[in-house]
Amino acid sequence: MKYFEANFDGLVGPTHNYAGLSVGNVASLNNARNTSSPRQAAKQGLQKMKALRDLGMVQGVLAPQERPDVYTLRRLGFTGSDHDIISKAAKQAPAVLRAVCSASSMWTANAATISPSADTADGKIHFTPANLTNKFHRSLEPDTTGRILQAMFADPNHFAHHRHLPDNDHFGDEGAANHTRLCSEYGARGVELFVFGRYAFDASKPAPKRFPARHTLEACEAVARLHGLSEEHVVYMQQNPDVIDQGVFHNDVIAVGNQNVLFYHEEAFVEKSQKLAELQRKFGSASELHLIEVKTSEVAVDDAIKTYLFNTQVITLPNGEMAIIAPTECRENDRVAGYLEQLTGRGTPIRHVHYYDVKQSMRNGGGPACLRLRVAMSEQERQAVNPNVLLTDELFTTLNQWVDKHYRDEISEADLADPQLLQESRAALDELTQILHLGSVYPFQRG
Numbered sequence: 001m002k003y004f005e006a007n008f009d010g011l012v013g014p015t016h017n018y019a020g021l022s023v024g025n026v027a028s029l030n031n032a033r034n035t036s037s038p039r040q041a042a043k044q045g046l047q048k049m050k051a052l053r054d055l056g057m058v059q060g061v062l063a064p065q066e067r068p069d070v071y072t073l074r075r076l077g078f079t080g081s082d083h084d085i086i087s088k089a090a091k092q093a094p095a096v097l098r099a100v101c102s103a104s105s106m107w108t109a110n111a112a113t114i115s116p117s118a119d120t121a122d123g124k125i126h127f128t129p130a131n132l133t134n135k136f137h138r139s140l141e142p143d144t145t146g147r148i149l150q151a152m153f154a155d156p157n158h159f160a161h162h163r164h165l166p167d168n169d170h171f172g173d174e175g176a177a178n179h180t181r182l183c184s185e186y187g188a189r190g191v192e193l194f195v196f197g198r199y200a201f202d203a204s205k206p207a208p209k210r211f212p213a214r215h216t217l218e219a220c221e222a223v224a225r226l227h228g229l230s231e232e233h234v235v236y237m238q239q240n241p242d243v244i245d246q247g248v249f250h251n252d253v254i255a256v257g258n259q260n261v262l263f264y265h266e267e268a269f270v271e272k273s274q275k276l277a278e279l280q281r282k283f284g285s286a287s288e289l290h291l292i293e294v295k296t297s298e299v300a301v302d303d304a305i306k307t308y309l310f311n312t313q314v315i316t317l318p319n320g321e322m323a324i325i326a327p328t329e330c331r332e333n334d335r336v337a338g339y340l341e342q343l344t345g346r347g348t349p350i351r352h353v354h355y356y357d358v359k360q361s362m363r364n365g366g367g368p369a370c371l372r373l374r375v376a377m378s379e380q381e382r383q384a385v386n387p388n389v390l391l392t393d394e395l396f397t398t399l400n401q402w403v404d405k406h407y408r409d410e411i412s413e414a415d416l417a418d419p420q421l422l423q424e425s426r427a428a429l430d431e432l433t434q435i436l437h438l439g440s441v442y443p444f445q446r447g
């Protein structure tokens with residue numbers, strides 16, 4: 001049977017803005033309070049999705065969330081009509097209003113962790129939404145994410161959905177941004193590499209000092225248990241606390257893998273050689289595992305963070321060759337562009353580099369890899385996916401028209417206080433659930 005990897009990209013929501021919400025994420029803080037363009041952001045995302053589809057990939061769309069989140073404002077004591085609540089929050093708690101307006105669900109690498117059927121005990125694809133506890137604005141995502149994933153992957157014969165882990169920093173879970181599956185081919189059992197920032201229950205272990213480690217070992221272990229993975233096919237690696245302190249808030253800012261390739265920076269991991277040897281052993285010898293290590297002398301951590309060299313997608317094209325999908329920031333940096341140029345000629349499976357402009361997302365610290373959730377699947381499993389979320393030329397046109405109809409050109413901080421934004425957002429999402437046949441996944445549709 002044919003197996004492949006599908007990418008589900010987050011459609012950027014109508015409230016996309018720069019609120020400086022993510023301490024430890026350098027781009028988010030540097031661009032705080034700048035004016036954003038939701039329309040341009042959504043279109044840049046759609047262009048990348050279309051480009052991957054044109055390369056012959058299976059590409060899907062993951063719907064955004066309802067924002068501003070007035071339900072959370074109600075829980076925080078704001079009362080009255082939705083209009084009143086937003087006005088009061090704008091006056092009394094502007095920082096809270098900014099957080100509940102975030103379109104951060106666009107970074108679907110943080111939506112969930114997914115284990116394909118070849119790896120799980122019951123032969124189903126398993127999904128666990130990430131609880132994203134470390135950032136308030138992101139902790140509002142998991143319930144709706146879970147509903148959207150269930151509406152996309154509904155067939156219980158093929159798909160198993162778990163509830164997100166307990167909402168507490170001890171089980172901080174950032175989803176697939178810290179999870180990499182290595183395998184000889186997509187349909188064969190793989191090794192699932194879980195990367196964490198700290199130990200929740202052992203203060204004697206290394207941890208960053210300046211910026212938070214969002215994801216714990218204990219969260220990784222819980223997800224591996226829920227998904228029915230075998231110990232012999234799982235590796236846990238700790239992120240180097242020093243690079244977290246430089247702004248590597250997720251592993252996908254410093255490493256990316258696909259099939260038999262792991263592309264990572266020299267400084268990415270704690271106990272690197274020992275852990276890579278374990279990975280090598282668990283990977284087995286069905287095919288060669290390519291460990292492509294980028295030295296600090298080739299690209300410094302700082303340049304990797306600025307350009308998102310590792311927040312690239314490494315994809316396998318239909319002809320079996322691999323391509324890197326990079327943000328244009330990589331092409332604009334001489335060192336990084338030079339590195340990528342020579343990489344394609346080095347005899348590794350990576351043969352091509354393609355650059356795309358996702359600047360609206362990059363300014364909040366989200367590159368091409370942050371924008372996508374990967375699901376390795378068989379043709380039979382693909383048949384069980386809600387067909388309306390898979391990108392076609394027609395859906396691409398429909399979604400661009402939908403963006404043109406509903407999205408603002410610009411959003412500044414003051415616009416977040418405009419209650420009209422909630423009405424616009426709900427009207428857009430109501431139409432979107434019809435386009436994507438998702439049913440009533442949003443709180444405003446559920447009464």
Ligand SMILES: NCCC[C@H](NC(=O)CCC(=O)O)C(=O)O
Nearest residue numbers: 018019020021022028104107370
């Ligand atoms: N995987 C990339 C995630 C980027 C995301 N940025 C943000 O939420 C920034 C939002 C803002 O500052 O407006 C984060 O840090 O989790």
